[in-house]
Amino acid sequence: MTTPRPPLIIVDAANVVGSKPDGWWRDRHGATERLRDRLVGLAEIGLPGIPGPVEVVMVVEGQARHVAPSPTVSTEPAPRSGDDRIVDLVSEHRGRQMTVVTADRELRRRVADLGADVVGPSALPDARMGT
Numbered sequence: 001m002t003t004p005r006p007p008l009i010i011v012d013a014a015n016v017v018g019s020k021p022d023g024w025w026r027d028r029h030g031a032t033e034r035l036r037d038r039l040v041g042l043a044e045i046g047l048p049g050i051p052g053p054v055e056v057v058m059v060v061e062g063q064a065r066h067v068a069p070s071p072t073v074s075t076e077p078a079p080r081s082g083d084d085r086i087v088d089l090v091s092e093h094r095g096r097q098m099t100v101v102t103a104d105r106e107l108r109r110r111v112a113d114l115g116a117d118v119v120g121p122s123a124l125p126d127a128r129m130g131t
Helices: 013-018 028-038 082-092 105-113
Strands: 008-012 055-060 073-077 098-101 117-119
Touching: 008 013, 008 082, 013 028, 013 055, 013 082, 028 055, 055 082, 073 082, 082 098, 082 105, 098 105, 105 117
Parallel strands: 008 055, 008 098, 055 073, 098 117
Antiparallel strands: none
16 A cells, blocks of 8 residues: 655745845845745645645746755756746646645646646745744
């Protein structure tokens, strides 16, 4: 008998980083590393309505494409657009409980059409985000 896989949380890193005007545009790579570090506890805690443990994958693109993973947050470099890579991941994991964290309306529609749940960046509470 196989053990069921934990819920998958896919974070649209560029969108989440860009949702807070804190000067991220001066250092996209550094801002994405800070997001990764703030997501570390998410694997254990989960999201509201999705208790941990969960698997956390952060899709990175552009100048942040080379952000390294942490022990509890995987990074998935997007060879082209981050949105397309997120849609590919949702397609690859069909049938598994998954939630995409993004505020991008078109991406929300695309992944919802494939069966993923979607929440905005505000679902990552500040207390969990370390800010």
